[in-house]
Amino acid sequence: MSFAPGQTVGPFFHLGLPFEGGNLLVPAGHPDAVRLHGRVLDGRGAAVPDALIEIWQADPSGAVPRATGSIRRDGFTFTGWGRAQTDGDGHYWFSTLVPGATTPGRRPFFAVTVFARGLTDRLFTRAYLPGDEPDALLDGLSGERRATLITTREERGLLFDIHLQGEGETVFLSYPRQAR
Amino acid sequence: METQADMSREIEALRGSGGPQPRRDYPPYRSSVLRHPTRDLHQVDPEGVELWAPCFGAADIDDAEADLTIQRSGEPLGERIVVTGRVIDGDGRPVRNQLVEIWQANASGRYWHQRDQHPAPLDPNFIGAGRCLTDDDGGYTFQTIKPGAYPWRNHLNAWRPAHIHFSLFGTDFTQRLVTQMYFPGDPLFDLDPIFQSVTDPKARELLIAAYDHSVTTPERALGYRWDIVLSGTHRTPLEES
DSSP states (O other): OOOOOOOOOOOTTGTOOOOOOTTTTOOSSTOOOOOHHHHHHTTTTTTTTTTTEEEEEOOOTSSSOOOOOSSSSOOOOOOOOOEEEEOEEEEEEEEEEOOOOTTTTTTEEEEEEEEEOOSSSOEEEEEEEESSSOOHHHTSSSSHHTTTOOOOEETEEEEEOEOOTTTTOOOOOOTTSSSO | OOOHHHHHHHHHHHHHOOOOOOOOSSSSGGGGGTTSSSOOOOOOOOOGGGGGGOOOGGGGGGGGBBBBTTSSSOSSSSSSEEEEEEEETSSBBBBOOOOEEEEOTTSSSSSSTTTTTTTSSOTTTOOOOOEEOOOSSSEEEEEEEEOOOOESSSSSSEEOOOOOEEOOOEEESGEEEEEEEETTTTTGGGTTTTTSSSHHHHHHHHTBBBEEETBBTTTEEEEEEEEOOOOOOOHHHHHOO
């Protein structure tokens, strides 16, 4: 079958996509809340102020959430999915929980989707927790490329910058059953 | 600033140069120049959460959000339309109970957005955003207004063909899609670098809704049908259970 082509989100996606609490997978005051955040940068290192980032993740036990309620959050249910737009400095942030490994012994990651004005189709990537577990994707990359997929641990969070192009360009992913 | 004739030559030179998806490296769309990866995408087998999509439910959405003509106190201006269709996956199965979001300009081609300051009127009765969940057959339906074409600053005299932005989820994370639906016969198609970033003409056709008189509502609204095929899924039956 022929898959529908993607098209850019354009400059006006704020009208349709962001919603209140979209970036709060847990309330920021949650005792286990961490801030997953970073900047989206273009090929010259300039901030991308009109990008949209979505994350999808396991809960701390490694279970894949099946609960509804991401759009109208009740503050108690962990749905594992969030959406955040970048600000004028290209910065995005989520309040969330640290994901567990969906398979024991594997390195946990956030699945990340990137949209932006000027980006004709979405990009997929992974934001891994720092660690030393083996991983099929990470182990097949050069050190420099691998580093683009690993978050930096901070006191209360995890830092993950996204470079759309150029020096330190993030490794973006495709999957077998997609048209290219 | 380049003229439309300059732009059309650039578009012409790239026709057929990409696959069925848009080229991310597509210089005629000027904003793409510094915003596309230069390295090839790295193919991986999806694992863990990538084999699943987030779930949305009735509590996330009001039924009224699928009707963009009743969001304010009065009737919006413009041509009322119904846009309906099915979301199906790459194996032909309906994508059930999944989120569909849309946003669009009003009948004058103006977005309810601070960054759109071009001198076409806002309509106080039309915001232009809606969402719904697909039904058990993957079906969705929106009541809305036909959006107008609008100018942008990609090049001199650049105009976007009328379109509605669609955001879609499948049953796998890997099926996530944001795209635009167009209306049949638009004279701006050949001139528009965003539409033409999909350089395969057959693939572009997939973005154009069909006028469907059986969807047209008497005395009320013209009907358009647009089915959306997402990419294939990766879960095995074992994982499904």
